Amino acid sequence: MRYDKGHKENTRRHILEAASTRFRRDGIEAVGVAELMSDAGLTHGGFYSHFSSKEDLVRATIEHAADGARARFRELMNDAGLEGWIRRYLRPEHRDHPERGCLGAALVSELSRHSATTKAAVSQWTVKVFDDVAAHLPSTIPRQKRRMVAVGIFSTMIGALQLARVAPDAKTADEALESGIACALQLAGLKPQSRLQPKARTS
Amino acid sequence: MRYDKGHKENTRRHILEAASTRFRRDGIEAVGVAELMSDAGLTHGGFYSHFSSKEDLVRATIEHAADGARARFRELMNDAGLEGWIRRYLRPEHRDHPERGCLGAALVSELSRHSATTKAAVSQWTVKVFDDVAAHLPSTIPRQKRRMVAVGIFSTMIGALQLARVAPDAKTADEALESGIACALQLAGLKPQSRLQPKARTS
DNA sequence: TGTACATCAGTGAACGCGCGTTCACTGATGTAC
DNA sequence: TGTACATCAGTGAACGCGCGTTCACTGATGTAC
Numbered sequence: 001m002r003y004d005k006g007h008k009e010n011t012r013r014h015i016l017e018a019a020s021t022r023f024r025r026d027g028i029e030a031v032g033v034a035e036l037m038s039d040a041g042l043t044h045g046g047f048y049s050h051f052s053s054k055e056d057l058v059r060a061t062i063e064h065a066a067d068g069a070r071a072r073f074r075e076l077m078n079d080a081g082l083e084g085w086i087r088r089y090l091r092p093e094h095r096d097h098p099e100r101g102c103l104g105a106a107l108v109s110e111l112s113r114h115s116a117t118t119k120a121a122v123s124q125w126t127v128k129v130f131d132d133v134a135a136h137l138p139s140t141i142p143r144q145k146r147r148m149v150a151v152g153i154f155s156t157m158i159g160a161l162q163l164a165r166v167a168p169d170a171k172t173a174d175e176a177l178e179s180g181i182a183c184a185l186q187l188a189g190l191k192p193q194s195r196l197q198p199k200a201r202t203s
Numbered sequence: 204m205r206y207d208k209g210h211k212e213n214t215r216r217h218i219l220e221a222a223s224t225r226f227r228r229d230g231i232e233a234v235g236v237a238e239l240m241s242d243a244g245l246t247h248g249g250f251y252s253h254f255s256s257k258e259d260l261v262r263a264t265i266e267h268a269a270d271g272a273r274a275r276f277r278e279l280m281n282d283a284g285l286e287g288w289i290r291r292y293l294r295p296e297h298r299d300h301p302e303r304g305c306l307g308a309a310l311v312s313e314l315s316r317h318s319a320t321t322k323a324a325v326s327q328w329t330v331k332v333f334d335d336v337a338a339h340l341p342s343t344i345p346r347q348k349r350r351m352v353a354v355g356i357f358s359t360m361i362g363a364l365q366l367a368r369v370a371p372d373a374k375t376a377d378e379a380l381e382s383g384i385a386c387a388l389q390l391a392g393l394k395p396q397s398r399l400q401p402k403a404r405t406s
Numbered sequence: 407t408g409t410a411c412a413t414c415a416g417t418g419a420a421c422g423c424g425c426g427t428t429c430a431c432t433g434a435t436g437t438a439c
Numbered sequence: 440t441g442t443a444c445a446t447c448a449g450t451g452a453a454c455g456c457g458c459g460t461t462c463a464c465t466g467a468t469g470t471a472c
Contacts, residue, residue, distance in 0.1 A: 003415060003468090011415080027230045027316055032458060045462085046416045054459065098315070109312040112301070112368035113230055119373040127375065151366070151379055152359060152386025159362025160355070165315035168323040172330065176354055183355025187386050206435090206448060214448080233423060257426065332414085361445045 012050050014040040016064040019057055024106040025099035026103045028114075030057055040184050061120045065103040066125035073132055082136045083191070086184045090177045096162045105161045129154055131158065140189045149187055217243040219267040222260055227234045227309040228302035231261055231317075261317065262324045268306040269328035276335055285339045286394075289387045292360050293380045308364045332357055343392045352390055354364050358385045 018039035022031045033054055034044035051057040074086050088094070089102070104126065106146040111122050134150035141149055159178025167173035185191050214381050218227035220352050221242035224235045236257055237247035254260040291297070291303070301309040307329065346353055363383025370376035388394050 008415065027313060027314075027361055029230070030316070033460085034458085043417050044459090045418060048460070049415065101327055105312070108232060108365045108369060109308070109310055112232070112365065116371060119369045122369045123371045123375060125368055126369070138394075147378075148382040148385055151382035152363070152389075155217070155362035155366055155383050156355060156359040156386065157362070157377065158366070159358035159360070162311045162315065163354070163358055163361070164320045166311060166325045166329070168319060168326045172326060174356065179351040179354035179436095180358050182351055183359065184388050186355075186390065211448065221437070236427085237425085245448095246450050247426090248451060252448065 011042070013064075015042075015047070015050055016061055017056070019061045020103065021099045022064050023058070024101065024103055025063060028107060028110055033057075037069075037070075046135060055115060055118065059118045062103065062118065062121040062125065064120070068130070069102065069125070069129055069134070073129070077120070077132065082133070082138075082188055085136075086153070086157065086188070087181055090160060090164075090180045092134070092174065092177065095161060095173060097179060098165065102158070102161070104160050105165075109160065109163075124160055126154070138189050149189075153184045153187050156180055156187065160184075211253075214243070214245070214265075216251075218245075218253055219264055222264045223268050223306065224302045226261070226264060227304065227306055228298065231310060231313055236260075239268070240269070256274065258318060258321065262321050264307065265314075265321065265324040265328065269324070269331070272328070273331055273335070276332070280335065280339055285336070285341075285391055286388060288339075289356070289360065289391070290384055293363060293367075293383045293387070295380065298364060298376060298380060301368065305361070305364070308361045308368075311361065311365075329357070341392050352392075356387045356390050359383055363387075 003202045015036065018036055019031070021034055022039060033047050036057075037047050045058075051060065055126050073085065076088060080088065094101045104122065108122070111118060130147060130150045133153055134146040137149060157180055160176050160183075164173045164176035164180075167176055214289065218239065221239055225239055233393050236239045236250050236403075239260075240247045240250050250260075252265065279291060283291065283310060297304045307325065313327070314322060333350060333353045336356055337349040340349050340352060360383055363386075367379035367383075370379055
């Protein structure tokens with residue numbers, strides 16, 4: 001068969017989305033190219049007409065996921081503000097479904113061992129997160145501290161989510177999320193006296 | 204040859220130490236059993252008289268590393284206090300040498316995809332860290348908030364270290380560490396007005 | 407309008423390789439007699 | 440004291456398997472004439 005204009009680009013996007021889900025769920029190394037292509041409804045041989053190597057796919061997946069994440073970040077920040085974003089990032093559904101969540105939290109320690117090019121793709125995304133968070137901090141945070149606070153808030157969030165994911169029981173896992181929320185809010189200068197329990201939130 | 208009493212236990216410890224270093228440097232999945240045994244000066248066949256599987260080694264390595272980490276934590280906490288520990292954890296040497304540093308920071312996102320038994324080993328360690336940190340918080344932190352603050356501080360630290368490790372340039376990487384220190388200290392109620400620069404520290 | 411050819415996304419067999427694991431074996435030494 | 444045997448940590452060849460990557464091929468359709 002011969003394909004529509006735009007067909008190949010569509011296929012590429014399908015592969016990227018399959019990779020994004022699989023990588024977050026199982027880790028990069030644990031997922032094979034053949035498995036991935038089969039998820040996208042294709043056979044493995046065609047992979048190399050889309051990407052030059054698996055590592056190239058990893059880089060492209062990070063960039064693809066970062067674009068999506070940033071768009072969702074902005075939407076949410078407008079709807080629910082910084083506090084809403086923090087609570088949403090650290091809710092139990094996010095902990096329990098890494099395959100639909102933050103690629104950074106799912107893969108950061110694995111990615112730190114990848115190529116400089118791949119790490120640069122991650123870092124371009126984290127730098128944007130820092131900027132976005134800094135821009136939404138309350139005006140009580142002095143200008144020269146905003147970036148530092150933004151980096152600290154995101155460190156707390158990504159760390160708390162990962163600790164929650166290795167917790168062996170619900171109590172420890174919930175505690176990690178709740179502590180992350182309370183501490184991130186405190187750093188942001190929001191509700192320093194806030195209750196420990198996060199509000200129940202739905203998507 | 205026939206071996207000394209205690210020889211086998213010694214060999215086991217050598218394997219655990221080789222695994223601990225290699226896993227932190229390259230990730231668990233990237234390191235083969237044969238490679239590991241060769242690091243320990245042995246051939247791969249003998250591996251299974253020490254461990255029932257690679258996953259069993261992973262669990263044992265976490266427990267081994269946790270014992271060492273806790274001993275070092277206590278020593279440092281007595282010498283330098285909570286602030287000293289935070290600064291030491293987030294110093295550039297730790298970022299640049301994961302193979303000699305915190306196993307949790309190096310492997311947490313990979314470990315979240317391992318067996319429940321393995322995750323339980325990680326979590327037993329994190330729970331002890333939380334207890335140790337909570338016990339060393341200044342008395343200004345109210346009793347019922349201490350544990351939450353301890354969890355938040357460690358989340359910030361482990362998150363900041365990982366973000367520093369994916370940073371593509373020295374400036375971004377240093378910023379992550381410095382922000383982590385400043386925010387961890389603020390959460391701990393230590394020097395909320397502290398400078399952004401960490402003190403230069405040596406081992 | 408009809409025919410021959412070019413295009414090119416996707417197919418699937420095959421490659422060399424390293425993985426985790428198994429197992430028959432080695433050989434130095436302790437023990438039984 | 441001397442000899443035969445048991446022990447057991449470690450050896451290294453071999454297993455089946457799945458990996459990333461390559462490549463000759465397919466076949467539906469667009470294009471040239």
